[in-house]
Amino acid sequence: MAKLTIALILVLAPLIVELNPRWRLPMIVLEIGLGMLVGPHGLNLLQGGVVEQYFSDLGMALLFFITGFEINVSRLRGRPLGLALKSWLLSLAIALIAALSLSRLGLVRDSLLLATALTTTAIGTLMPVLRDAGELETRFGSFILAAGAMGELGPLLMMMLVLTGGQNHLLQPLLLLTFISIVAGSIYLSLRYQPPRLIAMLSRTLNTTAQLPVRLCVLILVGLTTLAQVLGFDTIIGAFAAGMAIALVIKGDQAEVLRQKLDGLGFGVFIPIFFVTTGVNFDFSALTAHPLTLLKLPVFLLLFLLVRGLPVLLYRWDLPQQDLPSLALFSATALPLVVAITNIGVSTGRMLPENATALVGAGMLSVFLFPLLGLSLRHKARAGH
Numbered sequence: 261m262a263k264l265t266i267a268l269i270l271v272l273a274p275l276i277v278e279l280n281p282r283w284r285l286p287m288i289v290l291e292i293g294l295g296m297l298v299g300p301h302g303l304n305l306l307q308g309g310v311v312e313q314y315f316s317d318l319g320m321a322l323l324f325f326i327t328g329f330e331i332n333v334s335r336l337r338g339r340p341l342g343l344a345l346k347s348w349l350l351s352l353a354i355a356l357i358a359a360l361s362l363s364r365l366g367l368v369r370d371s372l373l374l375a376t377a378l379t380t381t382a383i384g385t386l387m388p389v390l391r392d393a394g395e396l397e398t399r400f401g402s403f404i405l406a407a408g409a410m411g412e413l414g415p416l417l418m419m420m421l422v423l424t425g426g427q428n429h430l431l432q433p434l435l436l437l438t439f440i441s442i443v444a445g446s447i448y449l450s451l452r453y454q455p456p457r458l459i460a461m462l463s464r465t466l467n468t469t470a471q472l473p474v475r476l477c478v479l480i481l482v483g484l485t486t487l488a489q490v491l492g493f494d495t496i497i498g499a500f501a502a503g504m505a506i507a508l509v510i511k512g513d514q515a516e517v518l519r520q521k522l523d524g525l526g527f528g529v530f531i532p533i534f535f536v537t538t539g540v541n542f543d544f545s546a547l548t549a550h551p552l553t554l555l556k557l558p559v560f561l562l563l564f565l566l567v568r569g570l571p572v573l574l575y576r577w578d579l580p581q582q583d584l585p586s587l588a589l590f591s592a593t594a595l596p597l598v599v600a601i602t603n604i605g606v607s608t609g610r611m612l613p614e615n616a617t618a619l620v621g622a623g624m625l626s627v628f629l630f631p632l633l634g635l636s637l638r639h640k641a642r643a644g645h
Contacts, residue, residue: 262312265305269294270532287392287604288385288535289628295539312533319534320596321499322526324412325481327384329519330396331409339578340406346590347571348410350491351379355567367552370610373601376418377619378560378567380597381411382627386590388527389631393638400474400583400638404493407591411568415597416497420606435491442487443501450509466517473514474521476507494600538599542624546617553614565630568592582641589634598623 273290298305306312355378359371368374386408387396395401465472481502488498510518547554569588576584602619605611 262306262309265298266312266536269536270529273532287388287532289632291532291535291626292539292627295536296542296544297539299540299542301542301544306536312537312540315530316534316537317495319526319530319532319537321485321495322483322522323384323531323534323596324496324499325477325503325523326519326526326531327387327412328500328505329507329522330387330413331383331504331507333403340402341409343403343578344406344410347407347574348379348414349410350571350574351567352414354570355379355563358563358567360458362483366490367556369612370419370605371540373605373610374615374619375592376415377403377598377601378563379411379418380415380594380601381408381568381591382593382595382597382623383408383412384418385595385627386593386631389635393451395638400579400587403579404590407572407587408470411591411594412500412597415502416494416603418599419494419497432492435493436526439491439493439497439501441482443505447505447508450505463514463599466514466521471521473510473518474525477518477522480506494604496596496600529610538595538624542620543617546614550614553618556615556618557621557625560619564594564622564626565589565592568594579603580641583638586634586638586641589630589637593630595620595623595627 269291273287273294274288277287295306297301300307352375355375356371358378359368359375362374363371385407386404390396390401390404395404410422462473462476466474481499484502484505485495485498488501489495507515547557565588568591572584572588572591575587579587598619602611603615605614606616
């Protein structure tokens with residue numbers, strides 16, 4: 261019954277989107293919402309078992325992998341990347357002030373952990389929304405991708421340096437350097453040594469039942485996520501690095517064909533399962549278990565918007581003024597990394613479970629609300645030109 265329910269949602273979500281072209285809900289909104297509907301706190305058709313969680317974890321890994329693959333570093337470098345770095349550092353400063361204030365009030369345990377969660381941007385979640393809206397190839401899209409890349413990379417580096425549990429703090433920088441060296445070395449070797457017979461074989465099998473390049477991508481994905489896990493980092497770090505590494509090695513028409521195949525594998529099956537499972541696993545009862553938890557949810561949602569939204573003022577000389585609110589809303593959309601950070605926080609005792617629930621709830625609301633508002637404002641801005 262669980263498998264049938266998930267398969268039905270995977271078909272039902274895009275059908276609902278296509279049936280209402282005037283007001284297109286982002287697919288992820290429907291997938292999370294339908295997951296809530298069939299979950300333990302809804303119709304109780306899904307319980308979020310081990311098998312579903314396995315495919316959900318695979319979906320999250322593919323989401324970050326494809327995000328890394330989509331980020332064209334050569335296109336983003338320069339002004340977009342420079343502004344993205346400055347705005348993220350400003351976001352971190354604002355987040356630290358907010359988190360320290362909440363810590364002094366006794367509402368949170370670890371201010372650094374909360375600050376890291378507040379500086380995230382769900383660029384992997386936004387990618388299908390931006391692609392469907394035709395924004396990825398625009399100048400506006402370049403600034404969103406750069407801001408989103410920093411909203412992933414910055415918190416990921418913070419997690420690697422200070423948020424991973426069970427590692428000696430003096431050892432962590434060495435482990436990080438080891439991981440980066442292995443990834444960089446692999447990219448260098450792949451660019452330096454490309455045997456013609458191997459390249460011809462990969463090209464020949466790309467459109468056959470062998471699908472060797474796709475299988476090789478999965479091997480690299482699993483290899484780097486395993487390496488990240490062995491070194492004490494979260495698997496999404498390895499997934500993101502794997503995507504970026506492959507994007508740097510593969511160029512031209514072959515890269516576009518491979519992207520389409522990876523999209524079919526990821527967005528066709530496994531990534532939607534991650535979003536559905538996120539909705540299924542959301543515990544509504546935890547919001548009311550503690551008196552302040554429900555009140556924290558809108559506070560965290562507002563902090564997401566302030567922390568990632570205020571720094572877009574740095575873009576006022578590079579983008580039309582009417583595009584800044586849209587950029588703020590897209591930058592403030594957060595969820596996958598929030599889930600990862602809160603899981604680490606609760607498991608290590610550095611975050612209260614009720615705060616984790618409120619943060620994830622705020623992240624889910626940001627996914628529901630901010631892309632819709634951002635697209636609406638963007639459409640109005642484009643129509644006004």
